[in-house]
Amino acid sequence: MKPGEEDLVYLYCVTEKAPELKWVEELVNRLHFVYHRDLYAVVSIASYDEFSEENLKRNLSDMGWIKIKVDIHERIIERIMEGACVVPFKFATLFNSEDSLKMNLEEHAEEFKENLRRLGDKEEWGVKVYCDTGRLRNSIVREDGEIFKIDREIDSTSSQGKAFFLKKKKEELMNMVVNKKLNEYGQDIFNRLREEGIEVRINKLLPKEVTERKDEMILNSAFLVGKGRVIAFISIVDILKAQYNTLGLFLDCTGPWPPYNFCQMKPANGGAH
Amino acid sequence: MDKIKTLKDRDIYLDLQRERKVTLLEVLDRVLDKGVVVSGDIVISVADVDLIYLGLKVLVSSVETMEHLRGVPIQGPMQEPT
Numbered sequence: 415m416k417p418g419e420e421d422l423v424y425l426y427c428v429t430e431k432a433p434e435l436k437w438v439e440e441l442v443n444r445l446h447f448v449y450h451r452d453l454y455a456v457v458s459i460a461s462y463d464e465f466s467e468e469n470l471k472r473n474l475s476d477m478g479w480i481k482i483k484v485d486i487h488e489r490i491i492e493r494i495m496e497g498a499c500v501v502p503f504k505f506a507t508l509f510n511s512e513d514s515l516k517m518n519l520e521e522h523a524e525e526f527k528e529n530l531r532r533l534g535d536k537e538e539w540g541v542k543v544y545c546d547t548g549r550l551r552n553s554i555v556r557e558d559g560e561i562f563k564i565d566r567e568i569d570s571t572s573s574q575g576k577a578f579f580l581k582k583k584k585e586e587l588m589n590m591v592v593n594k595k596l597n598e599y600g601q602d603i604f605n606r607l608r609e610e611g612i613e614v615r616i617n618k619l620l621p622k623e624v625t626e627r628k629d630e631m632i633l634n635s636a637f638l639v640g641k642g643r644v645i646a647f648i649s650i651v652d653i654l655k656a657q658y659n660t661l662g663l664f665l666d667c668t669g670p671w672p673p674y675n676f677c678q679m680k681p682a683n684g685g686a687h
Numbered sequence: 688m689d690k691i692k693t694l695k696d697r698d699i700y701l702d703l704q705r706e707r708k709v710t711l712l713e714v715l716d717r718v719l720d721k722g723v724v725v726s727g728d729i730v731i732s733v734a735d736v737d738l739i740y741l742g743l744k745v746l747v748s749s750v751e752t753m754e755h756l757r758g759v760p761i762q763g764p765m766q767e768p769t
Contacts, residue, residue, distance in 0.1 A: 504722035508729040674721035
């Protein structure tokens with residue numbers, strides 16, 4: 415084998431219990447665990463052709479490749495999560511050798527253990543809220559007295575000029591009310607969900623090109639929920655779904671996820687916090 | 688999970704989950720953007736993730752515009768900018 419063509423060690427997650435790899439071991443090359451400092455690091459052997467720094471950069475421009483590989487990453491971690499609490503790593507965390515990985519485990523062992531203790535009996539759930547602004551506008555026309563009044567004036571006037579100005583006035587007012595309502599609703603939804611969240615995060619909003627939806631994302635949030643409170647959390651989601659449906663808001667709740675949003679690493683190490 | 692006896696059952700189960708979860712959206716939002724970062728020998732940088740967004744012809748500014756449109760940000764703990 416020529417130098418530089420050696421394989422890489424791909425790290426998925428770290429646990430404190432011997433991980434069950436059945437069902438997912440066929441997805442990648444040599445899925446196994448490396449045991450060090452009472453921690454199990456779940457790894458596979460990744461090919462240099464795909465994951466060397468240079469090749470990875472090239473592959474990251476291929477959305478088809480990303481989707482397949484990220485799906486495998488997620489499936490493996492979810493499988494381990496069925497039997498143990500996990501610290502999930504970011505996609506494509508790679509080491510040149512198992513020794514190099516062990517050095518890293520050595521350095522971060524206490525942080526990983528602290529995270530595993532903290533996350534032990536909890537689950538990550540995600541709630542994204544979308545708004546169909548057309549429907550929201552319709553509900554505003556029905557409910558907002560001032561806009562309703564302008565609407566009637568537009569209908570009754572025979573002057574085109576007056577109608578034009580009234581429409582402009584209505585549009586300005588409408589935009590203001592829409593923004594006000596979106597803030598109010600988003601804040602209300604978040605406040606009610608956080609009652610069941612031990613920890614919460616608000617993440618950046620993603621545009622339609624990424625969401626592949628027709629409506630706009632207005633809230634992107636993650637909640638760390640106690641395992642015993644998941645049912646309560648989901649019933650709040652259901653209540654909010656029903657309450658906000660007529661106003662054009664849609665809540666998309668997913669989980670349980672590996673705690674991607676809630677692992678805390680020291681900032682000095684370039685951690686997630 | 689009790690009904691899963693064979694690899695095929697398992698695949699059907701996972702496919703259902705995948706349908707629900709691993710959309711392009713969740714891929715970008717979690718697996719690429721979040722997750723623990725340690726100084727591995729090769730790690731995807733924030734710049735790499737931004738490049739993926741750009742690859743999607745998504746202008747990051749459109750996200751900012753939306754946040755601006757929505758007005759005052761929702762009060763709560765925010766992730767550090769990524």
